[in-house]
Amino acid sequence: MNIENTQSQMRKGILEFCILSVIRRGEAYPSDIVEEMKAANLNILEGTLYPLLTRLKNAEMLTYRWVESNSGPPRKYFSLTPKGEAFYGELEATWNELANAVHALTQKI
């Protein structure tokens, strides 16, 4: 059993949830998402983020619009679709259940 593997499995499950939660608060630019997650001490590589965003977008959880930037070409800003909203709601519920369960289990002694 590889510790790193287990860790990454654990992270993997919550990455989407976290990203969606950041976007839910308002339109977000990928690098902003990275910054925000970093600030919360949850490091994510941009190389991981972009594919995730694209996948979510293709699953119609996310949508984006081009926003003109003052430097260079327009940027993609992502926001949640109603479907994504519902998806997030379910993830949130699951997370709360999980968190409670884990908390309950780990704090028991």
Next chain:
Amino acid sequence: MKKIININFHSRVIPIEETAYEILQQYIDSLRLYFAHEEGRDEIISDIENRFSELFAENLKKGAACITDGDVNAIITSMGRPEEFEGEEAGTTADTGARASAGAGPAPGYTAGASQQSYTNAPEEPRRLYRAANDKVLGGVCAGLANYLRLDPAVVRILFVLISFGWGFGFLLYIILWIVLPTRALVANARKRLYRNSDDRVIAGVASGLAAYFHIDVWIPRLIFALPMILGIFTSIFQNVFFHMFHWGGHIFFDGFGGSLFVVYIVLWIVLPEAITASEKLEMRGEKVDLESIKNTVKSDLETFKGRAKEMGAEMGERMQQMGQQMGQQIRQSAQSFGTEAGAAVRKSNNGIGHAIGVLFKAFFLLIAGLIAFSLIIALTAVAFSTDGLLDLKHYILDGFWQNFLAWSSFALFLVLPVVALLTWLIRRITGMRSRKHYLGYVFATLWVIGLISFIVLVGMVMSNFRVRQHSEEEIALSQPSHGSMVIHAQQPTGRIYDDDWWFEGDWRHHGPFYNISDDSILLTTVQVKLLKSDDSSYHVRILRISRGNSSGSAMDHARQIVFPVSQSDSILLLAGGFPVSKDQKFRNQQVIVAVYIPIGKKIMIDRSVNHYEWFNLNPNNRHFHWEKWDSQWHDDDTWDEGSNMDNSYYWNSNVQYIMTSDGLSRVGEDRPEKTERPEKKERPEKKEREEAPEKSQPDNNGYRYKAPEKPARKTNADTPAAKSTTMLMVRRSSQFILLSTLCNTL
């Protein structure tokens, strides 16, 4: 010290160190590979590139002069290398979608599902038949089928094309499937794919793609494709050249095997995608597509590119490189933006029907160009080969060292060399050898020009040997036949017919003027019998020996050398079958005219045996060698039809007896005047003035005898009357002379 290049990177102009650029390129390629099985691959990479470009721009804004290796590496570190990425490597929309609909499923199931996800790239998808949205020529039906059957799309496409061509219902099937099947972005699941190899190509890289696929040397498929053409050249030489010289043509291309291979090539050209990216090149060879191998491929690509660029000169190379990159970027970008907007990943190399039409056009033009080149080869080979036939006769025509020398040099350089050069070029193209010696072409060209010049000089020299025409004349002592009639016979030539050779065929042998009597002499039968009215009461026979030469003296010499014995036994006059010309004597278009003078009231008959004489006249004075038929003077050209005349001639000829009247010849037993008859060409009963003329004038020489002596102007130039009055170019099967005159005409 590092070179800096400018790249147009997502609408930003970025000055970047060349090495940094390479690092970037490799990184992007590795991403491309990593996301190869991802639906939104292009979009993801575009996003990442965009981010790169943004960060580059920030760096530059901060005052950096250019992007360095360090900058790129720093960004890559923050982006993460593919092997550091976390997430669903093989995550597909199916997975995401499934999870989405499953929603907050029971936790154990979820974790179980997650732990099952391995790091392999094999997508676990239910196999269903779709049309491929991302890999299509027309509607993506073939790629979809291939995906379903786990085959190379190319194989399915080829089968489809063959079925469509063969039976037609393939096309219908395609349309139906196009309508019925849902579309879907599909991941190619064949490990090895057929591509066209754009790095090593003669026409479209089909052959080298096949070679890469089957791991064979590239010349093998090339030879297979080219073999029918090469074979076609040779078969056409042996079968078609000599007697259908003007009928050979495109059919070789479409003949059986060769034709189908040609079609196969075109089909492959349309069907196979070009291997452009590193991973495609690896797929083409069936090599394992992983980070290391892709890195190597990219590296070797860059190296060869760099090498080439260096060869072309650093400056130029750099500019080209830049241009290429910018263009590539722009194409990619536009493809990407189109892709994102349309929400579908469209592969840039396959724009469907436009590609097919483009290929068909290209193939059409190549076919035309190919046909022209091909015709050229065949024509040259044909000329070279038939000239080889002429070489047998060269001893009779050529005189002296220089003419022989020129004949050989023009044969070798002017005729054979181009064939050799073309074949060499073809073989080099097939085997993929690139000539580094550019001077070879110049050498070929120079030698060919030398050949051309020597050919022209040779023709000039040879023609000058035929410049002047002279004749000598002699009266045969005749004892008057007792019955008042005379029969003219000719001996049959005994020698082997000269042209009884593999390269001659057909009628030629019956009409040819050459008979071979020994190794170093030929028998000429350019003999004519002319019947004329005698002005006294006895028969006379005059033999006129004519020859050409470069001066009047040499022409006369040649004429005097003609040996043409005539013997008589009472009423029978026996002419020689022909006259020999030896190699020393040379062929100078020697001719013999036997003029028979018939007194009024006496009869004459010409035996059929005389028919084997074949008259022709080479006249260089019109700047062409003309094959002239003497007889045409005595026939009205309008109605003269060779075939029917021949039939008639036999009838008239076979021992038809004529009687000389004061009006001219007429058939014995008929009152019809001579005019209405169609005299056979050999027999040639008179035109009146013609006959009377010689008798009257006739002292000696000094003129051409049978031309009206009252026009002395004509006499001085012996050739012109013949040339002017009898310019009939014989278009007979006599290929050698046709060839000769064609050659002269083209010059």
